[in-house]
Amino acid sequence: MARMDVIMPQMGESIAEGTLSRWLKAVGDEVKRDEPIFEISTDKVDAEIPAPAAGILAEILVQQGQTVAVQTVVARLETDKAAYATAGAGAPAGAPAAAAPAAAAAASAVPVSSAPSQPSPVAPATSTPSGNGNSFEERVRTRSSPLVRKIAAEHGLEIAAMQGSGIAGRVTKKDLLPYLAGGAKQGAAPAHAAAPPSMHAPNGADSHGPPAESWPGDLVEPMTPMRQRIAQHMTQSRRTSAHVTSFFEIDLTRVARIRAKQRATVEASTGYKLSYLPFIISAVVAGLKKFPIMNAAVSGNNIIYRKQYNIGIAVALDWGLIVPVIKKADDLSLSGLTRALNDLASRARAKKLDPREVQDGTFTITNPGIFGSLMGTPIISQPQVAILGVGAIEKRPKVITGSDGEDTIAIRTCAFFSISFDHRIIDGAVADEFLAFVKKSLESFPETGI
16 A cells, blocks of 8 residues: 655644634545645644545544644645555545534634743633543643644643743743743642633733623524634734724715726726725725825834835635735725735635735725624734724715805715824824825826726
8 A cells, every 4th residue: 555644734834823614525535636625723724634645544543623733744645546546445444533513623723823822820720620631631741842842841840731921821931931941840830820821812811801701592502713724813812902993984986986997997807896895905005005104104203214115915714814915005006906805805705815924914904894784993903003994885965065155065985094003113193194195185086007
């Protein structure tokens, strides 16, 4: 027989591990080369992983919900179908079952944290470890990074007995520092130990209220890895940036007319329908060039002014939210933006994005208006300093002053735009000037450059 290893791929230079979220094939299933066989969830993106060769899935070594280091062998393919049939279908005796229940997978899956955390002394676990490593709490704690596990092993530390500062008690490298310094003994809580962290306060900070408890009849469902990452990133952003939001109503009647004239041409050249979003991105990029602080980032007491215009576009998925990034959006025409938008959105929904395609954004646009929302106060995507929200685009009666000075009632296509900005480095006047510039650009959009 000729068996080939299937490994956990490295989905980006900074990613050291991944959670195998779902098997798409079972032991004994025939697979084609490049056919998706399992899904993974990392700190950056969810993705389907294709088979490296054609054959039969002979062994599954990593179960749904398990987090393992990159390059770990997760399964084996038998590329010699005749040999597999002769040996008898099915995994060898003692091989793991093909798939765990979805609820168990979600319960045991813990994402890699990309948010910075403050050093926190390790408090003793609230319950005595069972010793078999099968409890949810033990699986969470021991599913620390390979580096943390290696350091703990070298110093004789038992991770399962620790309560770390990561989400759900995940032990991080910083949690080991008190022990490595020789000033703490395992099992004894250091003085002034921080409160156990929670999803509401991942670093042990005040959660502003007791955690919710389930009542009889309630349905309790663990967060998926993506939902855990979203929760952590959003709370971390609120703690980091001084959020302020301003609103403008923008008349898109002119854009609507240009769009109606150019839809057929753009669709013929790109294969996609021309939406309002390419016009908005174009106006936003022009605004970022005029107000560079809106395209900046904060690094300690320094302000980094980005010279690239990489626009993140929030895409709602059935299982969460992801923000693919249009790199160098200032180099693209409306047709180019249309093509990039639809390509990224469709691959995001199909779990085909490369992790690099969700990184290095400098400004984000979210469009809740497609669901009917009139306006909102979106949370900034760190380490950016601003995010634009687009409300529902609809026809409204407006008062229009004619060239003769007389006011009339007219039907106009309008939407409320919001700009959430980081008041640490952006003053309200600057944010309003930026959005006023975007408003003027859209209300006087040129008919060229399609």
